[in-house]
Amino acid sequence: MTTTDDQSVGMDYLESFPRRFLRVYLPLGLIICFLLFPFYWMAIATFKPDAEMYDYEKYNPFWIVHPTFEHIKKLFFDTDYPLWMWNTVIVSVSSTFISLFASVCAAYAIERLRYKGSRYVGLAIFLGYLVPPSILFIPLAATVFQLGLFDGNLALILTYPTFLIPFCTWLLMGYFRTIPYELEECALIDGATRLQILMKITLPLSLPGVISAGIFAFTLSWNEFIYALTFISSSENKTIPVGAITELVNGDVYHWGALMAAALTGSVPVVILYSFFVEYYVSAMTGAVKE
Amino acid sequence: MAVMAESAVAQVKRSSMWTRAFESRNFLGAMFMVPAIAILILFLAYPLALGLWLGMTDTKIGGVGRYIGFGNFVSLAKDSVFWLSVFNTIFYTFAASIVKFAIGLYLALLLNERLPFKSMIRAIVLLPFVVPTVLSAIAFWWIYDSQFSIISWVLLKAGLITRYIDFLGDPWNARWSVVAANIWRGVPFVAITLLAGLQTISPSLYEAANLDGATNLQRFRHITLPMLSPIIAVVMTFSVLMTFTDFQLIYTITRGGPINATHLMATLSFQRAITGGNLGEGAAISNAMIPFLVAAILLSFFGLQRSRWQQGGRD
Numbered sequence: 335m336t337t338t339d340d341q342s343v344g345m346d347y348l349e350s351f352p353r354r355f356l357r358v359y360l361p362l363g364l365i366i367c368f369l370l371f372p373f374y375w376m377a378i379a380t381f382k383p384d385a386e387m388y389d390y391e392k393y394n395p396f397w398i399v400h401p402t403f404e405h406i407k408k409l410f411f412d413t414d415y416p417l418w419m420w421n422t423v424i425v426s427v428s429s430t431f432i433s434l435f436a437s438v439c440a441a442y443a444i445e446r447l448r449y450k451g452s453r454y455v456g457l458a459i460f461l462g463y464l465v466p467p468s469i470l471f472i473p474l475a476a477t478v479f480q481l482g483l484f485d486g487n488l489a490l491i492l493t494y495p496t497f498l499i500p501f502c503t504w505l506l507m508g509y510f511r512t513i514p515y516e517l518e519e520c521a522l523i524d525g526a527t528r529l530q531i532l533m534k535i536t537l538p539l540s541l542p543g544v545i546s547a548g549i550f551a552f553t554l555s556w557n558e559f560i561y562a563l564t565f566i567s568s569s570e571n572k573t574i575p576v577g578a579i580t581e582l583v584n585g586d587v588y589h590w591g592a593l594m595a596a597a598l599t600g601s602v603p604v605v606i607l608y609s610f611f612v613e614y615y616v617s618a619m620t621g622a623v624k625e
Numbered sequence: 626m627a628v629m630a631e632s633a634v635a636q637v638k639r640s641s642m643w644t645r646a647f648e649s650r651n652f653l654g655a656m657f658m659v660p661a662i663a664i665l666i667l668f669l670a671y672p673l674a675l676g677l678w679l680g681m682t683d684t685k686i687g688g689v690g691r692y693i694g695f696g697n698f699v700s701l702a703k704d705s706v707f708w709l710s711v712f713n714t715i716f717y718t719f720a721a722s723i724v725k726f727a728i729g730l731y732l733a734l735l736l737n738e739r740l741p742f743k744s745m746i747r748a749i750v751l752l753p754f755v756v757p758t759v760l761s762a763i764a765f766w767w768i769y770d771s772q773f774s775i776i777s778w779v780l781l782k783a784g785l786i787t788r789y790i791d792f793l794g795d796p797w798n799a800r801w802s803v804v805a806a807n808i809w810r811g812v813p814f815v816a817i818t819l820l821a822g823l824q825t826i827s828p829s830l831y832e833a834a835n836l837d838g839a840t841n842l843q844r845f846r847h848i849t850l851p852m853l854s855p856i857i858a859v860v861m862t863f864s865v866l867m868t869f870t871d872f873q874l875i876y877t878i879t880r881g882g883p884i885n886a887t888h889l890m891a892t893l894s895f896q897r898a899i900t901g902g903n904l905g906e907g908a909a910i911s912n913a914m915i916p917f918l919v920a921a922i923l924l925s926f927f928g929l930q931r932s933r934w935q936q937g938g939r940d
Contacts, residue, residue: 362735365728366746369753369813372764375775379767390778432664440661449654459661462669464922466870468891469915472898472908473676474668476684496669499661528653557757559873560891564899575759579877590767597760608755612748615755619814620821 376601379594380405387590405591406599414569415596418577422600425487425562425573426555429494433551434544436495437502442532444503445510446518456507463500467560470496475564489565490573494555501554502547505621509543510536542614543621549611550618556604574600679908686902697909706885707910710893714914716800717889718868718921721807725864726857728808729815734849736816737823747817754813762877765806769793769878796886799879803887806874811867815860822856823849865921870914890914 349357379387381401386393393399409415440459444452474493475484483489513536521531537544562573569581578596582589608615680697684690701707736747753761768775769792777789792802826849834844872891875881881888881896888896890910898907 358735358738358740361731362740362746365732365735365812366749369750369809372761372768372809373752373756375768376761376764379764388773390773395773395775395778432660436660436664439657439659443654443657447650447654447657449651452654455658455662459665462665464866465669465673466866466918468870468872468894469911469918470669470672470676472894472904472911473672473679475899476675476679476904477668477672492664493668495664499665503661553755557759559757559759559876560895563876564895575757575873578763579759590770593763594767597763600760601756604755604757605752608751609748612744612751616747616751616817616821619754620818 373601376594376597379590380598382591384591405589405595408589409592409595409599413581413592414572414577415574415599417570418572418574419600421487421571422556422573423603425490425494426552428487428491429498429555430548430551432491433495433498433502434548436499437506437547438532438537438544440499441503441506441510442536445507446536447528456503459500459503463497463504465497467497467558471560471564474561478565484565485567485571487571490555490558490562493561493565494558498551498554502551505547505550505618506540506543508621509540513539542617545611546614546618546621549607549614553604553608553615676908677912679905680912681909682905683903684905684908686899686904690905693905697906698913701906701909701913706888707893707913709885710888710890710910711913713800713887714869714889714891714917717804717807717871717887718865720801720804721811721868722861722865724804724808725811725815725868726861728812729860730819730857732812732816733819733823734845736820747820751813751817753810754817758810758873759877761810762806762874765802765809765874766878769802793879794883796883799883799887803875803878806878807868807871810874811864815864818860819853819856822853822860826852862922866918869918869921 378396378398381403382398383400383402383404386399443449444456444459474496478484478489478493483492517535517539518531521535526534557575558573559575562576563580566572566576569577572580574596578593578600582593582596679690681692681694682690683693683696732750736743736750740746767773771789771791771794774789774792776792777786780786781789791798793799830848830852831844834848839847870891871889872895875887875889875892876895879887881892885893890913894907894910894914896907897910898904901907
């Protein structure tokens with residue numbers, strides 16, 4: 335091998351395959367196996383009968399001999415799981431839409447109306463993004479209790495926007511900034527109101543940004559744990575993550591099969607949604623960091 | 626005379642239009658801000674202030690608290706469990722962040738290569754970040770089970786160990802186990818955001834370096850790292866922030882055990898405030914996180930941010 339072939343970015347087709355395999359594909363493959371293994375393990379435990387799950391001598395733990403739907407059936411019919419799923423959907427969808435509405439208005443006002451002090455408000459909203467839920471949950475629990483929202487979906491629907499609005503507003507401000515002023519000026523001269531401009535020009539042009547923010551906000555609220563754990567006490571009001579942790583463990587008896595089934599079925603909806611909107615999701619994630 | 630009057634009228638007219646436009650813009654702006662500001666004040670700013678106050682009271686769940694000044698902090702200062710949680714939090718943050726950065730940067734560099742099915746690989750890599758943390762933590766809980774751990778089984782079959790490892794029963798094993806789970810969850814975020822940064826580096830820089838005879842290592846050291854450092858600063862700030870305030874992984878996998886060996890400040894504050902009912906003390910623990918957080922943010926942000934000029938801004 336000569337000394338020049340691997341030194342050029344545009345010329346790595348000259349690199350021999352075994353060398354490239356060792357340098358790129360092998361480490362990449364190992365890291366991907368490490369990243370995917372817990373999902374494989376979750377899926378395989380979901381469909382494994384108890385007899386195989388707790389007997390590694392007779393059965394190879396990496397495979398299933400007699401797949402079963404027993405755990406999923408138990409989860410759906412013997413627990414409140416369908417209710418948790420319903421709560422999670424309601425809470426995620428509502429809090430996402432509330433946050434999107436509030437964020438679109440706020441981002442438009444900060445970026446385009448440029449009222450007095452809008453820069454400072456924008457900065458304050460960004461700082462709000464840095465306040466972690468694990469600092470906020472104790473006083474927020476007190477607030478939720480004072481307002482009489484404790485142990486209900488509304489407690490979550492109204493508190494999730496506290497971490498969604500700063501994020502969505504920040505992301506949308508970046509998108510609105512890319513739309514040329516001239517378009518709005520033309521519309522203003524033609525006599526359009528600000529609301530018409532927002533609805534008919536700015537929003538349609540920044541639709542990718544709105545979708546990105548929406549998808550990301552939805553997955554964040556689906557994943558949320560600490561608020562749901564603190565503000566909800568009765569089983570029928572819980573969300574999937576909280577229900578799985580608190581209701582499927584009886585003292586020292588862990589229902590591993592049902593736990594894994596809950597983990598798998600609770601992840602699948604998010605993953606399906608994500609798989610349709612990967613590009614939007616990535617642009618939301620990286621956009622929030624880049625700005 | 627007539628001309629002067631006319632121009633004066635025009636001036637008055639213009640200035641009143643200006644002020645009107647300005648007023649209406651401020652008014653409109655305020656109207657547009659109402660939904661966001663209302664929610665953020667009621668559920669973010671107010672609780673934040675309430676938390677600072679709660680930390681100085683002896684409030685219990687269902688009771689009214691008395692102001693006790695720094696009483697909570699004085700008793701926490703003598704509380705060995707609190708100091709253990711501070712140590713755990715710092716250890717957890719450092720160990721996990723360093724490894725996440727190393728693997729994340731390496732993975733980003735690998736993904737920046739010419740690859741078949743590149744976008745699909747990227748989508749798969751991001752999965753651990755997308756899936757609800759608590760649910761993937763359940764899988765880790767099962768992987769770390771003392772009797773049925775698959776890691777122990779494989780190592781035993783390979784002849785590397787003689788009996789099953791007690792992952793979550795021994796303090797240091799438990800600490801490293803939760804760090805590993807955190808790394809698993811955090812690597813995709815670091816890798817994908819750094820990849821986005823890598824893609825903005827102009828190939829012409831590498832071509833110029835090639836012409837000058839730079840080696841792979843030199844190109845990484847003198848082009849990739851400096852061009853990437855602003856985004857590294859932001860990504861690592863976020864990563865440190867998320868790790869320092871982590872709650873879900875610990876609560877799911879160990880609940881702070883064994884003998885408080887994995888309690889983070891966040892899980893300890895939950896245990897004291899919600900499980901134990903001492904809201905005031907829990908709030909004080911939460912508040913004790915704030916100086917650490919601010920320090921971590923300032924350190925990682927300003928420590929790495931100094932090279933603004935690389936993106937065309939001023940130094």
